[in-house]
Amino acid sequence: MSGPHAPAHEPLAHEPLPHADAVQTIATVGLQERIARDTFRLVLECPEIAARIEPGQFLMLRLPGRDDPLLGRPFALYDVGSDGTSFSIGYVVIGKMTRLMTELRAGDQVELWGPLGNGFPKPPESNAGPTLMVAGGIGQTPFLAAGREILGAAAYGERGRFEASAHPPELLYGARSAEYVAEVDRFTSRGISVSVATDDGSEGHHGYVTELLERRLHADPRPARVLTCGPEPMMAAVAKLCEAAGVPCWASLESPMACGFGACFSCVVRVKQSDAAEGWDYRRSCLEGPVFRAETLVFD
Template sequence: MSGPAVLPHADAVQTTATVAAQKQIAKGTFRLSLNCPTIAGRIEPGQFLMLRLPGRDDPLLGRPFALYDVADDGASFSIGYVVIGKMTRLMAELTAGETVELWGPLGHGFPEPDASGAGPTLMVAGGIGQTPFLAAGREILGAAAYGDRGRFAPPAHPPELLYGARSAEYVADVPRFEAAGIPVSVATDDGSLGRHGFVTELLAERLAGERKPARVLTCGPEPMMKAVAKLCAAAGVPCWASLESPMACGFGACFSCVVKVRDDRSADGWDYRRSCLEGPVFPAETLTFD
């Protein structure tokens, strides 16, 4: 591939990247850093890219990965992933200097930071769902500007990450969030770290508190996001959900990632949207979670 090829998806390009570093950050969980100024300079928090291992026909298709963060030099970025299948097992063997194929940035990310001063942003994550929130949090803090348009808003209230996991060994990169100025509260199913229980219990406490959040961003297992959306709706707090839908192409051609959304214009009251194209971030109140 001689250079980036422009794809029919906004600012997306098809290109290659060189592995800069790889680090295990929790049980079966890795952070992969890639040298690719073309995508690093364009991608925004909440967007994703498709990654494929070159020279292989098994697995043949690429896999979607959300932006973790962009390095301060603007030349590289990182993604996070959990080893759960053949593709991710092979990715865990990548070492510095190896090459991967990419296309992106893809999809619509989180809304721009709210500098109104109305209240803090809560970011609610489950499992690997913390991945998109380091960049989102740094942007809210005004510590970094993302995308070729330089999204930036003066910070109002520091964001907070509410992070749920099965147990302490699956909790990834908390010191990295805290070093960026993002407080983290953890809940684990077995009580081995933080609150013994679900992350939604932490959210319910924040929504009922005096310092009510201005908005909530969430990413993780669908049952968790459904519960988050319900809590936010009851409290009258806007919520955006970043879906983890399986994807095959990443730019809307295959329709493998469709999700049901509420649509008053439809006779049935709902319609389908492509998560890769109209999402992966949706206003939570539009999702049926069916």
């Protein structure tokens, strides 16, 4: 299966996956709000993308009328609005583009290209066990839509609405400190349980989120799968723990991108391939990803 709806467990197709449903358009800012330290949620009015985008997919955003920064930046779907005409993204201020984005106000316009990439695979059978979602930093944002889909509470793109899982999804959320923990209530109010770990112990477990995962992988009910997004070292540790426990894991990569549609090769990642000379080959995160089976990835 090819196209933007190709399942994430088939990331090694030799042909690029065309973004058949992607559109280039202008969106209007509906809301900008600070949700944690240096962390914001941006609501964009854009029916064309809201109707197409699926959990785990992303879009490229550019500020119109500017040539610095010239290129767009990738942002994952946070969730689609209840009206079906808007959607939200989350971002952390880390550079010029995101600093400029904090100045956006309701009524301002941005340029968009999307939806892009392959999202999370379809939810497992309703009685298969819970999905664990392991996030670090801003990596929690793709999991609100994923969790609502698993709960049967929302439909996205062409996937439609799925049967509600008998096992609600669980978010294991790691951050530097309590002031960086964003919108836990937005998850819990929708039926997604949240366990927090902070590096300094200011909220939840004092330590790494992977320590929460290690305990949870060996507790009942047994997880059906793990989805993870966040810093690469964290995802590498998550992948190793899941492989040892025999639990399928999918990683949503946060690779830097310049174009978002496979032309520039700036987002390549190493993926294991038995017939390659080095035992791995490059894949473009924007086309074959950003979601990959974690055990196929070669982490540095």
